[in-house]
Amino acid sequence: MSQAIMKVVKQVEIAKDIYELRLKGDLVKEMGAPDQFLHIRVPGNDLLLRRPISIAEIDAENEECVIIYRTEGDGTKIISQLTEGDTLDVLGPLGNGYPIDMLKAGDNALLVGGGIGVPPLYELSKQLHAKGVNVVHCFGFKNKDEVFYEKEFSAFGKVNIATDDGSYAKKGFVTQYFDELDGFVPDAVFACGPKGLLAAASRAFDPSITYLSMEERMACGIGACYGCVCEKKNSTSASDNYRVCVDGPVFRAEEIVL
Amino acid sequence: MSQAIMKVVKQVEIAKDIYELRLKGDLVKEMGAPDQFLHIRVPGNDLLLRRPISIAEIDAENEECVIIYRTEGDGTKIISQLTEGDTLDVLGPLGNGYPIDMLKAGDNALLVGGGIGVPPLYELSKQLHAKGVNVVHCFGFKNKDEVFYEKEFSAFGKVNIATDDGSYAKKGFVTQYFDELDGFVPDAVFACGPKGLLAAASRAFDPSITYLSMEERMACGIGACYGCVCEKKNSTSASDNYRVCVDGPVFRAEEIVL
Amino acid sequence: MNRLAVSLPGLELKNPIIPASGCFGFGEDYGKYYDLSLLGAIMTKATTLEPRYGNLTPRLAETPSGMLNAIGLQNPGVDVVVSKKHKELEKYDVPLISNVAGYTVEDYYAVCERVSKSPNVKAIELNISCPNVHKGGLQFGTVPEMAAEVTRAAKAAATVPVYVKLSPNVTDIVEIAKAVEAAGADGLSMINTLVGMRIDLKTRQPILANKTGGLSGPAIKPVAIRMIYQVARAVEIPIIGMGGVYTVDDVLEMFMAGASAVGVGMANFTDPFVCPKLIEQLPQRMDELGINSLQELINEVKEGIRNER
Amino acid sequence: MNRLAVSLPGLELKNPIIPASGCFGFGEDYGKYYDLSLLGAIMTKATTLEPRYGNLTPRLAETPSGMLNAIGLQNPGVDVVVSKKHKELEKYDVPLISNVAGYTVEDYYAVCERVSKSPNVKAIELNISCPNVHKGGLQFGTVPEMAAEVTRAAKAAATVPVYVKLSPNVTDIVEIAKAVEAAGADGLSMINTLVGMRIDLKTRQPILANKTGGLSGPAIKPVAIRMIYQVARAVEIPIIGMGGVYTVDDVLEMFMAGASAVGVGMANFTDPFVCPKLIEQLPQRMDELGINSLQELINEVKEGIRNER
Numbered sequence A, B: 001m002s003q004a005i006m007k008v009v010k011q012v013e014i015a016k017d018i019y020e021l022r023l024k025g026d027l028v029k030e031m032g033a034p035d036q037f038l039h040i041r042v043p044g045n046d047l048l049l050r051r052p053i054s055i056a057e058i059d060a061e062n063e064e065c066v067i068i069y070r071t072e073g074d075g076t077k078i079i080s081q082l083t084e085g086d087t088l089d090v091l092g093p094l095g096n097g098y099p100i101d102m103l104k105a106g107d108n109a110l111l112v113g114g115g116i117g118v119p120p121l122y123e124l125s126k127q128l129h130a131k132g133v134n135v136v137h138c139f140g141f142k143n144k145d146e147v148f149y150e151k152e153f154s155a156f157g158k159v160n161i162a163t164d165d166g167s168y169a170k171k172g173f174v175t176q177y178f179d180e181l182d183g184f185v186p187d188a189v190f191a192c193g194p195k196g197l198l199a200a201a202s203r204a205f206d207p208s209i210t211y212l213s214m215e216e217r218m219a220c221g222i223g224a225c226y227g228c229v230c231e232k233k234n235s236t237s238a239s240d241n242y243r244v245c246v247d248g249p250v251f252r253a254e255e256i257v258l
Numbered sequence C, D: 001m002n003r004l005a006v007s008l009p010g011l012e013l014k015n016p017i018i019p020a021s022g023c024f025g026f027g028e029d030y031g032k033y034y035d036l037s038l039l040g041a042i043m044t045k046a047t048t049l050e051p052r053y054g055n056l057t058p059r060l061a062e063t064p065s066g067m068l069n070a071i072g073l074q075n076p077g078v079d080v081v082v083s084k085k086h087k088e089l090e091k092y093d094v095p096l097i098s099n100v101a102g103y104t105v106e107d108y109y110a111v112c113e114r115v116s117k118s119p120n121v122k123a124i125e126l127n128i129s130c131p132n133v134h135k136g137g138l139q140f141g142t143v144p145e146m147a148a149e150v151t152r153a154a155k156a157a158a159t160v161p162v163y164v165k166l167s168p169n170v171t172d173i174v175e176i177a178k179a180v181e182a183a184g185a186d187g188l189s190m191i192n193t194l195v196g197m198r199i200d201l202k203t204r205q206p207i208l209a210n211k212t213g214g215l216s217g218p219a220i221k222p223v224a225i226r227m228i229y230q231v232a233r234a235v236e237i238p239i240i241g242m243g244g245v246y247t248v249d250d251v252l253e254m255f256m257a258g259a260s261a262v263g264v265g266m267a268n269f270t271d272p273f274v275c276p277k278l279i280e281q282l283p284q285r286m287d288e289l290g291i292n293s294l295q296e297l298i299n300e301v302k303e304g305i306r307n308e309r
């Protein structure tokens, strides 16, 4: 982990309220595992807590990385106004990303994403594909306007999409695809998105091979403040919980209480 | 008075920590009297009080005006980083500037300025000169690095300069020139600067023809909060004082208690 | 139906936006810039029995997301306020809430009696953050019995409803709120400023001539929300909420905490047109959040509180 | 001579910069990023007799120039703290100030006794912002007699100096400060967080699972400065100042108000390297302001206070 000033290479609104921000800097050298995150200082002086945003893509060669985020509140709105040449104070890479060492060429991986939970899966899909793992994606979005990166993910494997209102692809929850995998039996399931989606994934698949990316409000981002805890399954001591920032954000479904 | 978004035309550091900022906008149409002021919103969201800065020059033809200020604290530092094309939220023009109607061609006016009290006198000097009034300037600065606008003022009349440390022109207080005016008997004295300088000017000259520009911390800038008061001379009621923002900033020396 | 209308004792407001006391003078200055009839009501500057000069300057200092003020109750005294200041506001279609201050219970009685007589004064806001000269300078607002005593005096003197303005500088604001409710207050207004200070690093002395000042602005909003939330659960009388309101979201957050109208103070200095802007922007934000009308929101929040019990 | 050195009971500090309790864990996390021996001291996370889970999440919310937290004293209990957490910090040349919390006077006694035994614990910071389970949940820190009682218990149990951490959520902080001084406190630390709340406009419920939380950051600095200024004029024991310190100017403002060392809390989250940066930047700013050494500044401020009397 380092603190660094990164340069904005490019920023594009790729879907409604969804921004793709490309950053350049030495820090990229430290990035490796998919779904580590950056802890970003919002420019200005009144919003003092950093914003955690996952690294969606690592471009080691050009020392660049991509983050993709939705403008939720004041912080992300300010960040969305940055343009080429602006700088950003970031801390990272933080947390433990998705493990992939247990998979080998020919294995099957199912990637489940909901809304803004989709981007962190991009670098994962890329790395799995490069390893020769067969990847299938199941993504849920609110509506047609918010769908993004379908083409990009298609390069690595099949993409199944569902929208809440049916304005694009199938209508309803992404979970409907879990029963229609046509004999694709996952050796690992990776999920990122709202709690409901994570819970559905851990019910549908073996919780020992299902990896969930958790989200909690964060202050320090490095384990010191205990702001971002989540409950440990079968913990032995009252004070024993996980900190999403350092112990996660990725946990095996069997380790935690959702 | 209006609230308006003005455009930055140009910003230059004209002396150590002294910035000249040229702004463009409709608001210039409302400007007239010398030493009215703008109440400027500092970009960002943590500094919420506006900053009062005098209008140093009005360029009605191009709908531009100039302000000149020293970087004192966080607010002026942030403003000093603006560059061409940036915008600024200003309220103005506020306050009553220096009166000049009582002077006619051939009259004598003495302009006394200290440090950052010099700029508001520029538009005044220009307007007096245009009227045919004879102008003499006495300006004090801390040191050579902080001297500015000598040439510009010279176009309108003699400029006497003193520096605290003698690093430029005469050493010592600007008041030393008051006894060396070589028969120049002012029909009006206009002073702007630290309280000590204002007090010296009102002692040296007839307080009924001596006009002082006052400075107080301001919130509303329009008379509502009573934050910026100064004491009235011979006031009859306990609650009776002047508000620098609407009753001033310029007062006759005989009206106020310094 | 007017979606923004709210109804409080003595106050049928066309909207809930009220410039807070001391931040709007007696309206005359802002009246030059927009039509004051747009406003829900106006909380006028603190009025005392005698004219008061107030504190020496500096009276103001800035702080992160806030400011300190130590104006010191400067005002021309109740006689001038009633004969001139209230009169001048009669040309607007806007109710006044007259902020009343004093140093003895008798002061409060006398001022409440007189300001009630102005036909456009529809309510009194009792500023109990003043030191009681008879009780060793303890603030009326910090001791439940003293707060109750001055409330009773105001109620006896006033012919309009009395809203007591609570000070946040207390250990237990609920206790004070209950005491003034029991003493007959028709409503509450909260919060007044937190006591704060800034020191000038060059002089090494406090910036304000008065040394301490009142902290207001967004910095104190979380404290205001907490106190409104707690008090709304302990009393039946309505609350006019204030403290750091800058945006329509802040207005609605106050309502969700338990307020029935909202005071806007410091924000007027940042943006002189903030009050009309809030009034204009409220309906759209209400649409986004599924709020039909503010009166409905007030009722829903009250219902929620009842269900908590 | 070390210009940054300050001397307080039990604490000969090479500099006055101390990460505040709860914002720095037991140092292990920040220890990965810089050498903790750089720090003046470390105020460790609140330690209770038994392990505690703390509150449900969300535990955090942001506010203008500040934040709310409701961690809820999560810690592994005094046995693990002493046997592991303090031990791990022995490799650094940095004194610990152990933050002690409890729900009964007996809790405080027991924890103070045990943490005193760690050789690197040079002082105790008594966190009296906890509800007293035997006194109907009233916070120890809000009632002078209760604050005094727990101070006496801590003093009886501890073999190191005891600094009592004052809560700002009181009507009269001077009264509390005097009570704990009379009860034997060796120093004070102030301020703890102000109680605040934020409401989520979509759910219309408080953001924090605990509903209320503690407000910290620059937003509360003016309140901290005011309280330190007032208390420094009423007691003789030294004060560790905190509340919103982000810059060297903030550090020096605390000293000028009357502090003898400075805690840094929320700023660590904005900039994990803030403490070493402050230590590095202090000398230059002291030069600009004509301050030879911090100990000299402390003495000058004390002298000034004596002359006011």
Ligand SMILES: Cc1cc2nc3c(=O)[nH]c(=O)nc-3n(C[C@H](O)[C@H](O)[C@H](O)COP(=O)(O)OP(=O)(O)OC[C@H]3O[C@@H](n4cnc5c(N)ncnc54)[C@H](O)[C@@H]3O)c2cc1C
Residues within 6 Å of the ligand: A037, A049, A050, A051, A052, A053, A054, A055, A068, A069, A070, A071, A072, A073, A074, A075, A076, A077, A116, A119, A120, A214, A215, A216, A217, A218, A249, D061, D062
């Ligand atoms: C490990 C991790 C990875 C994330 N990756 C992404 C990503 O790749 N793309 C993306 O769009 N979002 C991501 N998020 C969520 C993102 O952090 C929030 O949307 C963002 O912080 C909102 O900031 P704001 O200022 O716009 O909203 P505000 O509501 O104004 O924020 C106020 C405070 O609440 C916190 N907060 C608000 N919503 C969330 C949330 N959902 N999760 C955590 N903190 C929150 C903010 O960090 C801030 O401290 C991630 C969150 C975590 C914990």
Ligand SMILES: Cc1cc2nc3c(=O)[nH]c(=O)nc-3n(C[C@H](O)[C@H](O)[C@H](O)COP(=O)(O)OP(=O)(O)OC[C@H]3O[C@@H](n4cnc5c(N)ncnc54)[C@H](O)[C@@H]3O)c2cc1C
Residues within 6 Å of the ligand: B037, B049, B050, B051, B052, B053, B054, B055, B068, B069, B070, B071, B072, B073, B074, B075, B076, B077, B116, B119, B120, B214, B215, B216, B217, B218, B249, C061, C062
């Ligand atoms: C009518 C009027 C006209 C002015 N004209 C000029 C000018 O032409 N050029 C110029 O350089 N300065 C001028 N000043 C002073 C200028 O307003 C301050 O230097 C400026 O506000 C400092 O802001 P800051 O954020 O840099 O300093 P900070 O110290 O960070 O400001 C904090 C707060 O204190 C107030 N403040 C600090 N110093 C002063 C001061 N000297 N006067 C009033 N308020 C102050 C600020 O407005 C702000 O509210 C004028 C002041 C007044 C009242």
Ligand SMILES: Cc1cc2nc3c(=O)[nH]c(=O)nc-3n(C[C@H](O)[C@H](O)[C@H](O)COP(=O)(O)O)c2cc1C
Residues within 6 Å of the ligand: B219, B225, B227, C020, C021, C022, C023, C045, C046, C069, C071, C073, C099, C127, C165, C191, C192, C193, C214, C215, C216, C217, C218, C220, C242, C243, C244, C245, C263, C264, C265, C266, C267
């Ligand atoms: C300059 C100023 C003057 C004030 N004067 C008064 C006053 O006379 N009477 C009063 O009850 N409150 C007074 N207040 C407090 C405000 O009415 C309000 O309660 C407080 O500022 C919190 O609201 P805000 O954060 O929106 O400013 C004053 C506040 C300011 C900033």
Ligand SMILES: Cc1cc2nc3c(=O)[nH]c(=O)nc-3n(C[C@H](O)[C@H](O)[C@H](O)COP(=O)(O)O)c2cc1C
Residues within 6 Å of the ligand: A219, A225, A227, D020, D021, D022, D023, D045, D046, D069, D071, D073, D099, D127, D165, D191, D192, D193, D214, D215, D216, D217, D218, D220, D242, D243, D244, D245, D263, D264, D265, D266, D267
């Ligand atoms: C996340 C967090 C946790 C805290 N935990 C404790 C604690 O365990 N014990 C304590 O005495 N104070 C605790 N505090 C209060 C701080 O020590 C400090 O008094 C307060 O935050 C003000 O300083 P700041 O504005 O620099 O943060 C905590 C503060 C924060 C932000």
Ligand code: FES
Residues within 6 Å of the ligand: A217, A218, A219, A220, A221, A222, A223, A224, A225, A226, A227, A228, A229, A243, A244, A245, A246
């Ligand atoms: S954010 Fe501080 S422990 Fe995770």
Ligand code: FES
Residues within 6 Å of the ligand: B217, B218, B219, B220, B221, B222, B223, B224, B225, B226, B227, B228, B229, B243, B244, B245, B246
């Ligand atoms: S600044 Fe408000 S009255 Fe002058």
